Amino acid sequence: MSQIFKQSAKNSIYIYIGVLLGFVITGVLYPELLAPEQIGLINVLIGYSVIIGKIGGLGMQQVTIRLFPYFRDEENKHHGFLALVLLITAAGFVLIGSLYLVFKDVIVAMGKDNSGLFVQYVDLILPLVLFSMLFNLLDNYYKVLYDAVTGTFYQEVVKRVFILVAILLYYFNVYDFQGFVYGYVLIAAVPFIALGLSLKLSNRIYLKTEFSYLTPKLRKEITDVAAFGLLAGTSGLFVMHIDKIMVLNLTNSLKATGIYSIAFFFGALVHKPARALMKVSAVYISEAWKKNNLVEINNLYKKSANNQMLIGLLLFVGLMVNLDNIFEFLDEAYQEGRIVIVLIALSFLFDMMGGVNGQIINTSKYYRWQTYLLIILVVCIVLFNWLLIPVYGIAGAALATLLAKVLFNLTKFLFIYFTWRFQPFNIQFLKIILIGTLSFLAGWYLPRMDNYIIDIIVRSTLTAAIYGFGVLILRPSVDVEYWKNKFRKRYF
Numbered sequence: 001m002s003q004i005f006k007q008s009a010k011n012s013i014y015i016y017i018g019v020l021l022g023f024v025i026t027g028v029l030y031p032e033l034l035a036p037e038q039i040g041l042i043n044v045l046i047g048y049s050v051i052i053g054k055i056g057g058l059g060m061q062q063v064t065i066r067l068f069p070y071f072r073d074e075e076n077k078h079h080g081f082l083a084l085v086l087l088i089t090a091a092g093f094v095l096i097g098s099l100y101l102v103f104k105d106v107i108v109a110m111g112k113d114n115s116g117l118f119v120q121y122v123d124l125i126l127p128l129v130l131f132s133m134l135f136n137l138l139d140n141y142y143k144v145l146y147d148a149v150t151g152t153f154y155q156e157v158v159k160r161v162f163i164l165v166a167i168l169l170y171y172f173n174v175y176d177f178q179g180f181v182y183g184y185v186l187i188a189a190v191p192f193i194a195l196g197l198s199l200k201l202s203n204r205i206y207l208k209t210e211f212s213y214l215t216p217k218l219r220k221e222i223t224d225v226a227a228f229g230l231l232a233g234t235s236g237l238f239v240m241h242i243d244k245i246m247v248l249n250l251t252n253s254l255k256a257t258g259i260y261s262i263a264f265f266f267g268a269l270v271h272k273p274a275r276a277l278m279k280v281s282a283v284y285i286s287e288a289w290k291k292n293n294l295v296e297i298n299n300l301y302k303k304s305a306n307n308q309m310l311i312g313l314l315l316f317v318g319l320m321v322n323l324d325n326i327f328e329f330l331d332e333a334y335q336e337g338r339i340v341i342v343l344i345a346l347s348f349l350f351d352m353m354g355g356v357n358g359q360i361i362n363t364s365k366y367y368r369w370q371t372y373l374l375i376i377l378v379v380c381i382v383l384f385n386w387l388l389i390p391v392y393g394i395a396g397a398a399l400a401t402l403l404a405k406v407l408f409n410l411t412k413f414l415f416i417y418f419t420w421r422f423q424p425f426n427i428q429f430l431k432i433i434l435i436g437t438l439s440f441l442a443g444w445y446l447p448r449m450d451n452y453i454i455d456i457i458v459r460s461t462l463t464a465a466i467y468g469f470g471v472l473i474l475r476p477s478v479d480v481e482y483w484k485n486k487f488r489k490r491y492f
Contacts, residue, residue, distance in 0.1 A: 014149065018156030019272050021164060026265045029167050031330050038177060040257030041117050042184065044248055047241035048107065049128030055230065056096035056133050060085045061140050062229020063222055065282050066363055068144040069290050070218065080210035082141055087209070088226075089137050093130060100126055117254055124185050131185075135192035142195065143283055150198055154191040162187040225367065232362065232371040238378050243385060243397040250389045255333075260394040263337030266326060267344025267398070269319060273311045274352050281356045286363040297360060298422045305355030305424035306432075306477050312352035313436040314467050316345050321443030321459055328452040336394065343398035347405040355424050357412040369415060377408045428476040435470035439463045 030039050054061075064085060071081040100107075108119055139151035166187060170180040199205045214222070244264070248257045281300060288296045319326075319341065327335060361370040381404040388396030417423045443463035449455040471477075 014152045014156050015272055018152075018160055019269060021157065021160035022265070023269075025160060025164055025167060026262065027326075028329065029164075029171070031262055031334060033167060033171055034177070034258075035255070036258030036262075036333060037117055037254040038258065039261055040244075040248065040254035040259075041121060042181070043244050043261040044118060044254070044257060045121065045124055045128060047244045048125045049132055051238055051241055052096055052100065052125065053129040053132035053136070056089070056092040056129060057136060057230070058088055058092040058095075059226030059229030059231075060088055060092075061136055062232060062362070062367070063226050064137075064140040064144055066225050066229075066286055066367065067218075067222060069287055071213075072144075076210075077206035077208065080206065080208055080213065082205065083207045083209040084214075085137060085141070086207070089133055093133055096129065097126060100129075118248070121181055124181065127185055128188055131188040131192060135195065138192055138195040138199065141199075145204065146283065148283070151191070151195060154194040158194060159187060159191050162190055228368050228371045232367075232374050238381075242378075242381060243401055246382070246385045246389060247394055247397050250386070251393065256394055259334050259337050260340060260397060262330070262334055263340035263394070263398075264344050266319065267341045268348055270312050270315045270345045271348035271351060273315070274308050274348075282359045282363060285356065285359050289363050289365075294420065298420070301355055301357070301360060301416070301422050302424045302426075303355075303478070305353060305357075306426075306428055308352035308355055309349075309429060309432050310471070310477050312349050313432055314439075314464070316349050317436050317440045317443065317467065318460055318463055319345055320440060321446075321463055322456055324448070325452045325456045325459075339395045340398040343395070343402045347398075347402040350402075350405050350409050353429075354409040354412060357409070357416055360416060360422070361412065366415075366419065373408065373411055373415070376411075377404055380404045380407060431474040431476040435467055435474060435476070438470060439467040442466050 064081075068078070068081060071078045104122065107125075108122055135151070135155065139155070142148070142151050163184065166180055166183045169175065169183075170177070175183070196205075244257055244261055247260050248254060251257075281304065285297055285300065288300075323338065323341065326341070327338065330337075358370060361367065361373075381400055384400030384403050385397055388400050390396070392399065413423070440463070443459050443466075446459055446462060449458065
């Protein structure tokens with residue numbers, strides 16, 4: 001557990017640095033320097049590339065996380081595992097690249113807006129797909145080598161620093177918007193190149209295959225896990241990005257997509273801390289399943305749900321009490337994104353309440369059920385978007401996401417409970433909700449100040465102080481006591 005928390009802490013630091021950089025880039029500079037249509041274009045290109053890239057990965061992410069423990073052998077270079085997944089990923093890119101060329105006209109027809117901006121840049125999807133696939137491959141390899149931090153650093157920090165430089169160069173007229181878009185695509189290659197160099201320098205790139213190690217039973221297991229991993233991974237990313245694509249398709253407006261994307265960014269801030277734990281925990285849960293250590297898995301389930309709710313609710317409250325301040329520095333055109341922020345933030349808060357429920361199912365012998373549940377989620381979210389976007393616009397897309405995520409997490413909770421009798425909720429959750437309610441009321445009813453920057457600082461400080469005081473008094477998490485004692489021993 002200590003190793004998980006150490007890596008989670010390091011991951012959290014990099015993610016928070018990335019959040020700060022992302023806020024400057026996406027929350028401040030993009031709305032100031034780019035038109036909503038241009039922001040929409042970037043997000044639609046990303047949406048298509050990550051979904052297509054996941055399909056091209058042919059389920060190797062799930063194979064890596066679930067089956068690498070059976071290959072782990074440093075002395076024998078992990079029996080050629082890296083070379084195996086590289087070969088399969090290369091085949092996947094050739095396949096997906098061919099399919100893209102066949103169906104390119106369909107994608108263009110679906111995304112053709114009045115300005116033709118999407119049509120102009122649609123071919124950039126393919127290099128973005130390649131860079132996404134290569135990064136995911138190396139990042140997952142790093143994770144199973146018990147290093148979930150390096151990939152986060154390159155993706156969350158280094159990449160965003162490059163993007164910040166690129167948008168500033170655009171601001172100073174070094175190049176036009178076309179130059180920025182092409183620069184953005186090249187920057188997408190930075191994380192996987194950096195990971196590759198890191199592996200090379202640490203002498204952990206093993207490119208010799210060992211097909212003799214692949215027994216018929218292991219080959220069958222790889223094929224089975226890959227097939228369901230492909231469906232599950234694609235479905236998961238589909239859920240994360242299909243709303244932006246459907247906003248474009250159903251409104252025929254990159255402007256609406258851009259407004260939705262900016263609002264989505266702010267709402268998704270609630271979920272950022274969860275990414276650190278999710279990235280680290282899957283490897284350890286997979287090892288625990290191999291040892292059939294149900295006690296460790298149950299403990300991690302409880303702690304993850306409790307701690308994520310504790311952090312997620314603080315961020316949710318902070319976001320809600322500063323909602324008016326967010327729109328002080330956004331253009332008037334983004335005002336319709338207000339309700340989107342609220343609904344998206346709520347949807348991610350429900351995600352965090354579930355802790356590592358998805359990782360528990362996904363790394364168990366019932367991993368197929370995670371795929372089935374994700375497919376049902378995709379059907380629900382597409383249906384909800386199709387019904388709600390024409391009626392409520394971008395607010396309909398956010399409501400669709402909320403409804404689908406609540407249903408999804410409820411289903412996972414019930415599955416885990418009836419399968420293993422694990423459930424993470426206790427009196428501590430009620431304490432967290434009480435703390436959150438009190439801090440929200442304090443921040444909400446605090447009189448507004450004329451300067452919104454000062455208002456953000458004062459309102460956020462008051463809210464965080466009341467939240468922190470409540471946590472220290474009610475102690476809703478055992479880890480609060482751990483960190484408090486550690487702090488006391490170190491500094492007093």
